[in-house]
Amino acid sequence: MTLPPYLQHARARDAADPLAAFRDAFVIDDPDTIYMDGNSLGRLPKRTIARLNEAVQNEWGKRLVRGWGEGWMDAPARIGGKIAGLVGAQGDEVLVADSTSVNFYKLVHAALDLRPARRQIVTETVNFPTDAYILQGIAQARNKKITYIDTSDGITIPTDAIVDAIAADDCALVTLTHTAFKSGAVHDMRAITDAAHNAGALVLWDLSHSVGSIPIHLNDCNADLAVGCTYKYLNGGPGAPAFLYVRRDLQAQLRNPIQGWFGQRDQFAMGFDYAPAPGMTRFNVGTPPMLSMLAVETGVDLVLEAGIERLREKSVAQTEFLITLWEEYLAPFGVTLNSPSDPNQRGSHISLGHPDALRIDRALIEEMNVIPDFRYPDNIRFGVAPLYTRFVDVYYAMERMHRVLSERLHEKYSIERPTVT
Numbered sequence: 001m002t003l004p005p006y007l008q009h010a011r012a013r014d015a016a017d018p019l020a021a022f023r024d025a026f027v028i029d030d031p032d033t034i035y036m037d038g039n040s041l042g043r044l045p046k047r048t049i050a051r052l053n054e055a056v057q058n059e060w061g062k063r064l065v066r067g068w069g070e071g072w073m074d075a076p077a078r079i080g081g082k083i084a085g086l087v088g089a090q091g092d093e094v095l096v097a098d099s100t101s102v103n104f105y106k107l108v109h110a111a112l113d114l115r116p117a118r119r120q121i122v123t124e125t126v127n128f129p130t131d132a133y134i135l136q137g138i139a140q141a142r143n144k145k146i147t148y149i150d151t152s153d154g155i156t157i158p159t160d161a162i163v164d165a166i167a168a169d170d171c172a173l174v175t176l177t178h179t180a181f182k183s184g185a186v187h188d189m190r191a192i193t194d195a196a197h198n199a200g201a202l203v204l205w206d207l208s209h210s211v212g213s214i215p216i217h218l219n220d221c222n223a224d225l226a227v228g229c230t231y232k233y234l235n236g237g238p239g240a241p242a243f244l245y246v247r248r249d250l251q252a253q254l255r256n257p258i259q260g261w262f263g264q265r266d267q268f269a270m271g272f273d274y275a276p277a278p279g280m281t282r283f284n285v286g287t288p289p290m291l292s293m294l295a296v297e298t299g300v301d302l303v304l305e306a307g308i309e310r311l312r313e314k315s316v317a318q319t320e321f322l323i324t325l326w327e328e329y330l331a332p333f334g335v336t337l338n339s340p341s342d343p344n345q346r347g348s349h350i351s352l353g354h355p356d357a358l359r360i361d362r363a364l365i366e367e368m369n370v371i372p373d374f375r376y377p378d379n380i381r382f383g384v385a386p387l388y389t390r391f392v393d394v395y396y397a398m399e400r401m402h403r404v405l406s407e408r409l410h411e412k413y414s415i416e417r418p419t420v421t
Helices: 004-015 020-025 046-060 064-070 075-087 100-114 129-142 159-165 189-198 248-253 279-283 290-306 308-333 357-366 391-406
Strands: 094-096 120-124 145-149 171-177 202-206 225-228 243-246 349-353 373-375 379-383
Touching: 004 308, 004 391, 020 290, 046 064, 046 290, 075 094, 075 225, 075 243, 075 279, 075 290, 094 279, 100 129, 100 171, 100 202, 100 225, 100 243, 120 129, 120 159, 129 145, 129 171, 145 159, 159 189, 171 189, 189 202, 243 248, 243 279, 248 279, 290 308, 308 349, 308 391, 357 373, 357 379, 357 391, 379 391
Parallel strands: 120 145, 120 171, 171 202, 202 225
Antiparallel strands: 094 243, 225 243, 349 379, 373 379
C-alpha cells in the first residue's frame, strides 16, 4: 500500500492549520497514540490542571466554606451562560447541573406537564439508549405512548418520516438526539421544531454529540428545550456535569419534578415548603459538584476561543479526508461507511462498519495504538476533535486500520464483547 501523497497532504494541511496551536493546550502523554475518541471523552486541557489546583489548594484549602459566597454559587449559571454562546441561546437560558440523564428526566416530565391531555411522545430507534430508557419509564408511569421512528438505512431518519408521525391532536413531546451517537447523522432542527409546534407539541433536543463540534441555533430555530453533556467536545472531564436549556418564555411555566434546595426561591431561609426559584435556577436540584463544575469551564473557554465556525470548518475537512481514505483503501476490505456522505448532514465523528468491527477495534487499540470505539453491532467510531486532532492523526488511523485488515491481525481476538467498548 502506497500512501505518501496522502501523508504529504496531511502534513501540509497541519502546517497551514490556523487552529494548530490549540493542540498544545492539551495533555498529550504519548505522541504516538492516535486518539480518535474525543466524541466519547475529550482530552485533558492543561489549564484545567492549574484551575483545579487553584480550587483545591486556595479556594477549598484556604477559603473553606466561604468559597460558596465567593464564586461557587454562581458557577452553574456563569458556565451555562458561556455554553449558551455555543448553542445559539441567551445567557440566561442555559444552566450547568446534574447529568444529561437527570436533566433529560427533568425536562421530559416538565414538558408533559404542559400538555397533560396529550399522550403521544415521538422519538427514534437510533436515539441514545439512556434517553430511550428514561422515556420508557416515564411513559409507563404517566400512561403515555411512545411512537418510535425507525431508520431504513441504519444511518439516517428522513425528516418527513418524523413529521408524518406527529399526531396533531395528541402529540405532547418530540425528542430526538440532534447528532446520532452511532452514525453522526444530524437532524434538521428547524424543520422538525416547526412541525412539532404546528401540531401543538414541544421539542426536546439532546445535543450531547453536537455541542462543541457543530454550530447550533436553538433560538433561531425557536427550540423549546435541550440537554447536553460537557465531557465530549467540551473536554470537561469524565462524568462532568451536563447542561440544560429552556427557552426564556417557557421557564416560568415549567415545574422541575425534582424539587431540591438549590432550586428553591429563598434557599438559605431553609423554609419547609418549596417555592421554585425564578428563571433557570429552578432547574437546579442539589449541591453542585464544584471541582467537576470548574473543570467544565476551562474546556468551554477553549472552544469559545477557537470559535465554533472555525472548528466546524476544520472538522468537515478532516472527516472528508477520512472518507477519502476509507473509500480508496478500506472499502475493498468490505468496510462500509455508516455515516452520511454529505458533510451538511453529519457531525464530527465517522462510523465505519464491518462484520468483524469489534475485533478490528480491539486490534487497533491493543496493537496499533489507535483509540476509536465500538458501538454495536458493527460500528467503529472515529471522532474528530478539531481542537487537538491533526490531519496526520486521521491519516495514521486509516493507515493502521488498513494494516490490521491486510495482515488479518484482528482474527486473533475474541468475538466476546468486553465490558467497555
